Amino acid sequence: MISANLAAIFYLVSGILFILALRGLSSPDTSRQGNYFGIAGMIIAIVVTFLSIGNFSTSLVYVIIFLIIGGAIGAFIAFKIPMTAMPELVAGFHSLVGLAAVFVAIAAFLNPAAFNLGNVGDIKLASLIEMSIGAAVGAITFSGSIIAFLKLRGIMSGAPITFSGQHILNLILGIGIFVLIFYLCKTQSTNIFWTVIIISFLVGVLLIIPIGGADMPVVISMLNSYSGWAAAGIGFTLENTALIITGALVGSSGAILSYIMCKAMNRSFVSVILGGFGADNSADDKKEKKDQKPVKSGNAEDAAFLMKNASSVIIVPGYGMAVAQAQHALREMVDKLKKNDIKVTYAIHPVAGRMPGHMNVLLAEANVPYDEVFELEDINNDFANSDVAFVIGANDVTNPVAKTDPKSPIFGMPVLDVEKCKSVLFVKRSLSPGYAGIDNELFYKDNTLMLFADAKKMTEDIVKNLD
Amino acid sequence: MEIDPFIFRSSIFILSIFIGYYVVWSVTPSLHTPLMSVTNAISSVIIVGAIIAALAGNSESIFNTSSFFGFIAIILAAINIFGGFLVTQRMLQMYKKKKDKKK
Numbered sequence: 001m002i003s004a005n006l007a008a009i010f011y012l013v014s015g016i017l018f019i020l021a022l023r024g025l026s027s028p029d030t031s032r033q034g035n036y037f038g039i040a041g042m043i044i045a046i047v048v049t050f051l052s053i054g055n056f057s058t059s060l061v062y063v064i065i066f067l068i069i070g071g072a073i074g075a076f077i078a079f080k081i082p083m084t085a086m087p088e089l090v091a092g093f094h095s096l097v098g099l100a101a102v103f104v105a106i107a108a109f110l111n112p113a114a115f116n117l118g119n120v121g122d123i124k125l126a127s128l129i130e131m132s133i134g135a136a137v138g139a140i141t142f143s144g145s146i147i148a149f150l151k152l153r154g155i156m157s158g159a160p161i162t163f164s165g166q167h168i169l170n171l172i173l174g175i176g177i178f179v180l181i182f183y184l185c186k187t188q189s190t191n192i193f194w195t196v197i198i199i200s201f202l203v204g205v206l207l208i209i210p211i212g213g214a215d216m217p218v219v220i221s222m223l224n225s226y227s228g229w230a231a232a233g234i235g236f237t238l239e240n241t242a243l244i245i246t247g248a249l250v251g252s253s254g255a256i257l258s259y260i261m262c263k264a265m266n267r268s269f270v271s272v273i274l275g276g277f278g279a280d281n282s283a284d285d286k287k288e289k290k291d292q293k294p295v296k297s298g299n300a301e302d303a304a305f306l307m308k309n310a311s312s313v314i315i316v317p318g319y320g321m322a323v324a325q326a327q328h329a330l331r332e333m334v335d336k337l338k339k340n341d342i343k344v345t346y347a348i349h350p351v352a353g354r355m356p357g358h359m360n361v362l363l364a365e366a367n368v369p370y371d372e373v374f375e376l377e378d379i380n381n382d383f384a385n386s387d388v389a390f391v392i393g394a395n396d397v398t399n400p401v402a403k404t405d406p407k408s409p410i411f412g413m414p415v416l417d418v419e420k421c422k423s424v425l426f427v428k429r430s431l432s433p434g435y436a437g438i439d440n441e442l443f444y445k446d447n448t449l450m451l452f453a454d455a456k457k458m459t460e461d462i463v464k465n466l467d
Numbered sequence: 468m469e470i471d472p473f474i475f476r477s478s479i480f481i482l483s484i485f486i487g488y489y490v491v492w493s494v495t496p497s498l499h500t501p502l503m504s505v506t507n508a509i510s511s512v513i514i515v516g517a518i519i520a521a522l523a524g525n526s527e528s529i530f531n532t533s534s535f536f537g538f539i540a541i542i543l544a545a546i547n548i549f550g551g552f553l554v555t556q557r558m559l560q561m562y563k564k565k566k567d568k569k570k
Contacts, residue, residue, distance in 0.1 A: 078551075249509070
């Protein structure tokens, strides 16, 4: 058994190791080392907890058994999961953190003496507020992440689910939670505590269902943030420095990512949360336009010819590439191009894919070196000097309308200037608009060649034609 | 007059938010997915609370309600810890520089 002071110092050490873990991610070179810092921090935190309890009875054996069960499940998932499924995996993991926070709060409420928080029916006021906030945020994180998971997995439609009075209902439930917490503090009633948790579960569901598929990068980042605040809330309850530090880190990390994603879409955080985007009301108007304008379409042979004769090609991947699992075929295509001394780079929009950095991971998986992959600001000027832009599975992020039409819902969103390339190859299954529900002007430009096919199949065909 | 420990904890909390803010802004955008999975893993340090809850019961009644929730929370957090760190490791292993593997 170690003293509480010594334990607190160790918890501080593990908190610092977590900071270093995030710091490592500033460059891929240092990132792996960062991850080891994170693991070390976690081991220290767990071992110190065992030592500070000093209860080495049979229950310790059970704890270790449960740890191993959970660890085995987690390890299994981590090794099995395909990289394309990262967004739903992360959403799923967020839900676990949320639920764990709820359960820890419940345990603390039912047995406050074990945590030095007072006795049943007479829990310290501050602790009671902290644990109920932790439980409420945890519950919202849990049910919200489940919905996000279902949407990303395709089990639930990605289309926004809206009904009238939705926001008012959310507001009432939100206020209700605070009122109930207030009464909980006065009465210490178990029933109110359970009600707070149940309402919070409901709020989590209601909060995420109106948000459409394309806004998922924001949702995931936001839930990431929530899981951090939930952890911090529990950290205050348990008076544990490691948890407070981690909670604050994760909370601000998620908040920053949400901000970056919103900015990349030129949408306010509030409008994303209120949801309904992509449900679209101007469908008729769109169809008319589509019928009128001519589109040039080509096949793999044309595409291969164009690229063979280019001296520089920029590849613009998007969610469609992930869905079609085309990253490996793409890499094969790029290898062939490079053999012909063609310069190939990748341009990634911040919201390409379903979570921040999604495309980078997929390209990394296909062995694309990370120094060939560029962010929007770094590469946008290069389009004008390049021969071919190969857009695969991206859509809205290339739409010039964002720069020209102030009436467009995506006006002001930073987009990749693909149209400045000498020619644009656009791999897409059909002319259907993207998630934003708007037509892409790029389809009708003279220098655009549409390649109507599944991204993977088309890329493979191009590879054949490059020989 | 003594300062309430709550103030100390709040100070740590607020300072950590600032640290988080600056550290996360310096994360390269290409590593945002690993950032999410690793923050996920470290937020599972909540397992500390789960272990305390689980071990709170005395030896005769290991599975009373409070420690029962603790045990479930241990499983959930452990899935996250192992899953989170390992999947991050798997992803980071894939990030390679141009000269490393090619040619």
